[in-house]
Amino acid sequence: MTRRGLLLALEIAVPLILLAMYAAWAGAKESFYFPPLDGIGERFVELWLSDRFVQDALPSLRRLAIGYVLLVVLGVSIGLVLGAFRLVQQAVQPFAEFLRALPAVALIPFGMLVFGVGDTMKIFIIVIGAIWPVLLNTIDGVRGVDPEMLEMARAYNVGRWGRIREIVVPAALPRVVTGMRTSLSIAIILMVVSEMVASRNGLGYFVLESQRRFAISDMWAGIVLLGIIGYVANFLFVRAERSVLRWHRESKGPAR
Amino acid sequence: MSGRAMLEVTSLAKSYQSRNGTTDAIADVSFRVASGEFVCVVGPSGCGKTTLLKCLAGLLSPTAGEVQLNGEPVRRPPPNMAFVFQDYSNSMLPWLRVENNITFPLRHKGVSADRRAALAEETLRVVGLGEFARHYPWQLSGGMQQRVAIARALAYEPEILLMDEPFASVDAQTRSDLEDLLLDVWARYGVTTVFVTHDIDESVYLADRVFVLNDRPSTVQMEVPVELPRPRDQITTKELTEFTKLRTEVMRTIKHARRSRSDEERMGQA
Ligand SMILES: Nc1ncnc2c1ncn2[C@@H]1O[C@H](COP(=O)(O)OP(=O)(O)O)[C@@H](O)[C@H]1O
Numbered sequence: 399m400t401r402r403g404l405l406l407a408l409e410i411a412v413p414l415i416l417l418a419m420y421a422a423w424a425g426a427k428e429s430f431y432f433p434p435l436d437g438i439g440e441r442f443v444e445l446w447l448s449d450r451f452v453q454d455a456l457p458s459l460r461r462l463a464i465g466y467v468l469l470v471v472l473g474v475s476i477g478l479v480l481g482a483f484r485l486v487q488q489a490v491q492p493f494a495e496f497l498r499a500l501p502a503v504a505l506i507p508f509g510m511l512v513f514g515v516g517d518t519m520k521i522f523i524i525v526i527g528a529i530w531p532v533l534l535n536t537i538d539g540v541r542g543v544d545p546e547m548l549e550m551a552r553a554y555n556v557g558r559w560g561r562i563r564e565i566v567v568p569a570a571l572p573r574v575v576t577g578m579r580t581s582l583s584i585a586i587i588l589m590v591v592s593e594m595v596a597s598r599n600g601l602g603y604f605v606l607e608s609q610r611r612f613a614i615s616d617m618w619a620g621i622v623l624l625g626i627i628g629y630v631a632n633f634l635f636v637r638a639e640r641s642v643l644r645w646h647r648e649s650k651g652p653a654r
Numbered sequence: 655m656s657g658r659a660m661l662e663v664t665s666l667a668k669s670y671q672s673r674n675g676t677t678d679a680i681a682d683v684s685f686r687v688a689s690g691e692f693v694c695v696v697g698p699s700g701c702g703k704t705t706l707l708k709c710l711a712g713l714l715s716p717t718a719g720e721v722q723l724n725g726e727p728v729r730r731p732p733p734n735m736a737f738v739f740q741d742y743s744n745s746m747l748p749w750l751r752v753e754n755n756i757t758f759p760l761r762h763k764g765v766s767a768d769r770r771a772a773l774a775e776e777t778l779r780v781v782g783l784g785e786f787a788r789h790y791p792w793q794l795s796g797g798m799q800q801r802v803a804i805a806r807a808l809a810y811e812p813e814i815l816l817m818d819e820p821f822a823s824v825d826a827q828t829r830s831d832l833e834d835l836l837l838d839v840w841a842r843y844g845v846t847t848v849f850v851t852h853d854i855d856e857s858v859y860l861a862d863r864v865f866v867l868n869d870r871p872s873t874v875q876m877e878v879p880v881e882l883p884r885p886r887d888q889i890t891t892k893e894l895t896e897f898t899k900l901r902t903e904v905m906r907t908i909k910h911a912r913r914s915r916s917d918e919e920r921m922g923q924a
């Protein structure tokens with residue numbers, strides 16, 4: 399077997415073995431906290447292949463998607479401006495550092511006050527808490543653009559806007575994407591927390607509510623779904639990154 | 655000098671202001687370049703060659719003096735001028751394929767898509783890289799990347815071509831190939847060329863006239879007309895006694911300038 403094949407087999411086998419171990423352990427133990435695997439699996443299918451998915455999973459995904467798109471758009475555009483204009487960046491730096499240091503969840507009560515307990519508050523928390531990796535990486539990316547590339551474009555009479563769009567943005571993209579990936583995992587965390595604290599629906603709400611109802615299999619089914627969402631999101635992300643940033647990966651490698 | 659002056663540099667001076675004071679890079683440089691001419695500017699490293707070229711290109715504004723192109727003062731990069739940079743790797747955009755690197759300036763110039771494709775195809779063929787249009791620049795060797803840079807400059811269809819030590823970081827064999835390629839291209843397109851180098855042989859081999867700069871802050875120490883026959887050849891041209899005489903002359907000028915400069919400094923200190 400090739401090395402690659404072996405790795406792939408291990409990647410599939412290890413989780414399966416762990417699951418089997420859990421099934422055997424939980425099945426024998428009949429613990430209240432760790433229900434048997436087939437029980438969780440049953441609930442998982444019942445819950446998420448029914449309208450519970452529409453009721454709880456979809457709202458979560460919608461909040462996550464809106465918040466994430468918003469924070470990426472905001473983070474990249476603010477980052478471009480701050481990266482390009484040193485003076486502005488220095489002026490807002492202390493304020494930005496303060497906001498960044500502030501744990502976003504501490505703003506949930508404030509968010510509830512201003513926006514109520516609806517989607518707006520949760521999106522607000524996601525944006526304010528998860529924007530920083532995108533923003534700061536964009537600033538760094540813009541700073542790191544090779545001045546010679548910009549000078550080349552200037553020598554060929556490419557205007558300011560063209561230089562930003564066609565040199566600064568693509569050159570900063572690898573950093574931006576790194577930031578986007580970190581932001582995504584923070585956004586998922588904030589989605590769950592904001593739904594646990596103040597919500598009538600959503601996966602965070604569902605997990606907490608199941609625990610309160612002592613529906614432990616349901617709770618685990620919710621947790622597993624959250625795990626799957628995080629995993630799939632990251633997987634899709636890495637895939638997209640590979641194709642978009644092929645030049646970046648390969649140009650850093652050894653020359654042909 | 656034959657033909658009308660296309661580029662006219664008058665009493666050009668450039669100083670850099672930085673935190674630790676002022677650096678005078680160019681003290682006083684004047685020269686004229688006729689339409690279709692191939693001119694080399696040669697001088698030791700750090701004497702202000704890049705600075706001079708960037709002033710000509712409208713990338714830097716001079717502290718004093720003026721640059722005129724076709725009688726018009728140059729204040730920003732002119733649309734009929736192309737620039738080839740010393741550092742090829744940073745002047746190529748790694749996310750674009752070779753052909754798109756060539757058409758990048760053309761899109762902003764408003765050249766139609768068909769024409770852009772035709773220009774990219776033609777210029778790549780001229781520099782001998784017809785097969786590499788779909789490659790990325792980082793898949794090519796240094797010498798090939800510099801050919802792409804030349805193709806990009808040609809595709810821009812400039813009247814004047816400025817080149818900043820374009821062959822300084824390739825190996826000797828590639829370098830003489832590139833020199834001959836450049837001479838071919840120059841003869842074929844008739845583009846006025848200002849070529850900066852620190853290599854004396856290279857300047858004499860390529861040029862119609864050589865301007866010798868002295869150490870910073872630089873002035874034109876001497877103008878050397880080169881009347882070697884064209885087309886030139888790496889072996890037969892360099893065998894000519896005339897070639898040897900010219901390169902010795904340029905070398906002596908640079909050496910002499912250095913000596914008198916350090917004499918002055920010694921006198922100044924005494
Ligand atoms: N942006 C700058 N700021 C300050 N000094 C500079 C700058 N660019 C070049 N210089 C100085 O000007 C002098 C001439 O530089 P340059 O034109 O690059 O010389 P060359 O191309 O002949 O090697 C050098 O002493 C260099 O240190």
Ligand SMILES: [Mg+2]
Nearest residue numbers: 703704740819
């Ligand atoms: Mg230089």
